[in-house]
Amino acid sequence: MSLPPLASGPEGPDALRPLLDVVLDALRTGTEARGGPLPAGGPAAVAARVRDAVGDVLPDEGDPTALHTLVRALAEGAADPAHPLCAAHLHCPPLAVATAADLAASALNPSLDSWDQAPAASALEALVTRALAREAGMADALVTTGGTESNHLALLLARERHGTGLRLVLGANAHHSLPRAAWLLGLPDPVVVPTPAGTLDPVALAQALTHLPGPLLVAATAGTTDAGLIDPLPAIAALCAAHGARLHIDAAYGGGLLFSDRHRDRLTGLDAAHTVTLDLHKLGWQPVAAGLLAVRDPHELGALHERADYLNADDDTDAGLPDLLGRSLRTTRRPDILKIAVTLRTLGRTGLATLVDQVCAHAHEFAATIRDHPAFDLYDTPTLSTVLFRPKDASDDAVAAIRRHLLTDGRAVLGRAHLDGRLWFKTTLLNPHTRPDDLAALLKLVEGNTPA
Numbered sequence: 264m265s266l267p268p269l270a271s272g273p274e275g276p277d278a279l280r281p282l283l284d285v286v287l288d289a290l291r292t293g294t295e296a297r298g299g300p301l302p303a304g305g306p307a308a309v310a311a312r313v314r315d316a317v318g319d320v321l322p323d324e325g326d327p328t329a330l331h332t333l334v335r336a337l338a339e340g341a342a343d344p345a346h347p348l349c350a351a352h353l354h355c356p357p358l359a360v361a362t363a364a365d366l367a368a369s370a371l372n373p374s375l376d377s378w379d380q381a382p383a384a385s386a387l388e389a390l391v392t393r394a395l396a397r398e399a400g401m402a403d404a405l406v407t408t409g410g411t412e413s414n415h416l417a418l419l420l421a422r423e424r425h426g427t428g429l430r431l432v433l434g435a436n437a438h439h440s441l442p443r444a445a446w447l448l449g450l451p452d453p454v455v456v457p458t459p460a461g462t463l464d465p466v467a468l469a470q471a472l473t474h475l476p477g478p479l480l481v482a483a484t485a486g487t488t489d490a491g492l493i494d495p496l497p498a499i500a501a502l503c504a505a506h507g508a509r510l511h512i513d514a515a516y517g518g519g520l521l522f523s524d525r526h527r528d529r530l531t532g533l534d535a536a537h538t539v540t541l542d543l544h545k546l547g548w549q550p551v552a553a554g555l556l557a558v559r560d561p562h563e564l565g566a567l568h569e570r571a572d573y574l575n576a577d578d579d580t581d582a583g584l585p586d587l588l589g590r591s592l593r594t595t596r597r598p599d600i601l602k603i604a605v606t607l608r609t610l611g612r613t614g615l616a617t618l619v620d621q622v623c624a625h626a627h628e629f630a631a632t633i634r635d636h637p638a639f640d641l642y643d644t645p646t647l648s649t650v651l652f653r654p655k656d657a658s659d660d661a662v663a664a665i666r667r668h669l670l671t672d673g674r675a676v677l678g679r680a681h682l683d684g685r686l687w688f689k690t691t692l693l694n695p696h697t698r699p700d701d702l703a704a705l706l707k708l709v710e711g712n713t714p715a
C-alpha cells in the first residue's frame with residue numbers, strides 16, 4: 264500500500280486540493296440533510312446516526328471514503344451557528360476567511376513552544392498579540408484556548424504577584440471559570456458579591472473591599488454570560504485603586520466592542536485593569552480556539568518562565584533564538600494567531616466594526632419586537648447582543664420544556680438563563696447575516712409551542 268500523502272511540503276497543496284473538494288461536498292450534503300439549526304431526534308437519535316456512520320472505529324483495513332462519511336455525519340449532526348435559529352450561546356459562526364487560514368495552520372503545523380518549530384508563526388504572534396493588547400490599553404497578550412484559560416492565567420499571575428493568600432472578590436454574575444480557577448490554584452474561597460440587578464454594584468463592592476483583609480483580586484465582567492451586561496468598570500477601577508486591590512476584567516464577550524467606534528465607549532475603564540480576558544471565538548467570528556489574556560505589566564509574564572533544554576536552552580536563548588515557552592502553560596501549541604491576523608487584515612477595523620454593530624443592532628431590533636409583542640415579556644434593553652425573553656405568564660418549567668422541545672425537534676437552539684428569580688429564553692445574536700424575518704420566525708416558533 265502506498266503511504267498516505269502529507270499536508271505540507273512541495274506536494275502538500277496538490278494532495279490537499281482534491282480532499283478539500285471532498286470535505287466541501289460533505290459539508291454541503293450534510294448541512295442539506297440536517298435542514299435546520301441542529302439535528303432532529305435528540306441525543307439518542309444523533310448518537311445512533313453517528314454510530315452507523317462510523318461503523319468500526321479502527322477497522323483492520325482502511326476506508327478511503329471515511330473523510331466524506333465522517334465530515335458529512337458531523338455536518339448533519341451539527342448545531343450550526345450560521346443558522347439564524349441557532350442563537351443560544353456565545354458560539355459564533357466563524358468567518359470563511361478565518362477558517363481558510365486555519366487550514367493553513369493545520370497544514371503547516373507550527374508549534375509555538377520553540378522558535379525552531381515556528382519561526383514565522385512566533386514572529387506573527389508577537390506582532391499581533393501586542394497590537395491587540397494595545398487595543399485594550401495593555402502592553403502584551405498571551406494566546407489561550409478561550410475565556411476559561413485566560414481567567415485561569417489571570418488568577419495565576421495575580422497569585423504569583425501577591426501570594427497564596429490572595430482572595431478573589433467577584434460578582435455573582437461572573438463566569439464560573441473564575442471561582443474554579445481560584446479552587447484550582449489553591450486560593451482562599453472567593454467572596455461572591457450578589458448582583459441582583461445583573462451587574463456588580465459599586466456600593467456592595469465597596470463594602471466587601473472595606474471589610475476584607477488583603478491581598479484582594481477583584482474580577483469584573485464586561486459582557487456577562489447570561490445577559491451580556493457590562494459591570495460599571497470606571498467605578499470598580501476607582502474602588503480597586505482606593506483599596507489597593509488588583510483588578511481583572513473578563514471581557515471574553517464584550518471585548519469585541521473595542522473594534523467599534525459606536526460601542527467602544529462602553530469599555531471605558533478597561534485599561535485600568537491589571538489583566539483583561541479577550542476571546543475572539545465569541546464577538547470576533549473565529550473558529551475555536553481564539554482566546555487572549557492581555558496584561559498591563561509585561562514583567563508579570565516572567566512568572567511563567569520555564570526552562571527545558573530541548574526547547575529553550577540558555578545558550579540558544581543567549582545566541583538570539585526567541586524563548587517562547589513562557590508564553591503559555593501549554594507546551595505544543597497551535598498557531599491560532601494566524602486566523603486572527605488574517606481576519607484583522609482582511610476586514611480591517613471598519614469591517615470588524617460593521618459586524619459588531621450589526622449584531623448589536625439586531626439585538627435592539629429583536630428586543631423592540633418582543634417589547635411590542637402581547638405574548639412575551641422582555642428582560643431588558645440589550646447592552647451587547649443578548650436578548651432575554653419569556654412567554655407572559657408561563658411557568659419556569661414550561662419555558663424549560665419549550666426549549667428542550669425545540670432542541671429535540673431540531674427547530675431552534677435557544678439558551679436559558681435564571682435572572683430576577685425567573686427562567687428566561689436566552690438568544691445570543693452573533694450571526695451578522697441574520698435578518699429581521701428570521702427573528703420574527705423564531706418568535707412565532709416559540710409562540711406556536713407555548714401551551715395556552
Ligand SMILES: Cc1ncc(COP(=O)(O)O)c(C=O)c1O
Pocket residue numbers: 353408409410411412414438440484486487488513514515516542554
Ligand atoms: C464572560 C465569560 N468569560 C469566560 C467564558 C469562558 O470562555 P471559553 O468558553 O472560551 O473558555 C465565557 C464563556 O461563555 C464567558 O461568557
